[in-house]
Amino acid sequence: MAKEAIVRTIGVKKSFMLGKVPLHVLKGIDIEILKGEYISIMGPSGSGKTTLFNMIGGLDKPSEGKVYIDEVDIAQLDAYELAWLRCRKIGYIFQTFNLIPVMSALENVMLPMIFGGLSTDDARNKSRMLLESVGLGERVNHKPLELSGGQQQRVAIARALANDPAIILADEPTGNLDLKTGKEIINLLREMNKEKCVSIITATHDLKMLDVSDRVIWLRDGIIERVEDRENITIKVGEVEGE
């Protein structure tokens, strides 16, 4: 079975200018992520995970190299097409949830659908359905601040799924959650990944994430140290924890 690559990066480099000194954060990243894969990007703090995410998600531009989403070179897209890509193709989940504080859970989930051109009624119905599927059917009218961290992240997951994206990018989705809630969120992501065949890419320090990942990409100092398949992961866990 020939699997299609949904994300491909070729020699992606990113540097920031700190005053006059360039800081090379990504030093040439080549990865290929297939449709429906669940990928974890692991690496110590400062290794460039978030920066790599921003490149893949079209949230920032690489200094060098190319990023292809669904075989489209995103550097070639104009502002409108890029916004469309963010709206329809990619769902984002953040460590700090990033829900719009003045909107209810329902409205937060509706927002990307409204941008995507769905009518308010259709958006509301679909939003209800999504919130139900993440286990928040009862809390649709609550504002983010009235929800716990785990519940807020569930809303964020529902929002990320709003326009049936091909990819979900989750940057430390469990970083602000306790162990049990983190586990629930990971399982939910895995479930959505299986159910909707959406590719999930997470950046994480969370070793619980290893169990569910199809592949793990280890990042260190802006380069890929190694890539592991699921079969080899369990063996390595002990080693990681010893680090």
Next chain:
Amino acid sequence: MAEQKKIEKQLSLPLKNAVQMSVRNMKVRFGRAIIITTSILLGIAFLTSVRAGNAFNMSLILNGPEEISSLLAVDIAEVNARQGWLVSLSLLVCIVGIINAMLMSVTERSKEIGTMKCLGALDKFIVELFLLESLAHGLIGSIAGAIIGVLTMTVVYLIQYGGLIFQIFPTVVIVKDVLFSILLGTFLAVVGALYPAYISAKMEPAEAIRREV
């Protein structure tokens, strides 16, 4: 590489939803909304009161009794010039205040703006939201300011000249002045918000989200 797939374009923010979001924002950040609106209100109240005062003077000169009109006619030109300065200055302060308040509100909402862009918001949606807000500030502030300005001057002239001012009340001129003030106040509020709105819309989402406040 496979062929570049065509991306069909369709993104929208219906006016109804935009208005709803702006209203919500103003309710939640009510303190800031009040400050911006008050600054417009004060500037416009000052402008309108000066113009209404001039209208009363002109009407008194043209239609009032001889002893009052000859007294007023002497130094009217000089007074007008001085007042012109004051009005310009007060409006300038007013615009700077609006820009400052909008800049703060943009910085404060940087993460929210970045998030909206991740969800597919176009730059113009962001600008639209900020402009809608400042349009509301401008309209409310300048309508209230214009009314307060006219009322204040009417009271001042009433105290000074008594019931006479109702006989010479320059209705047409004052209505024109009020409309002018409202238009100007709204225009200034929108112009004052343009720069911050533009800046916020232009940020890369990654940068907007990173910028913790």
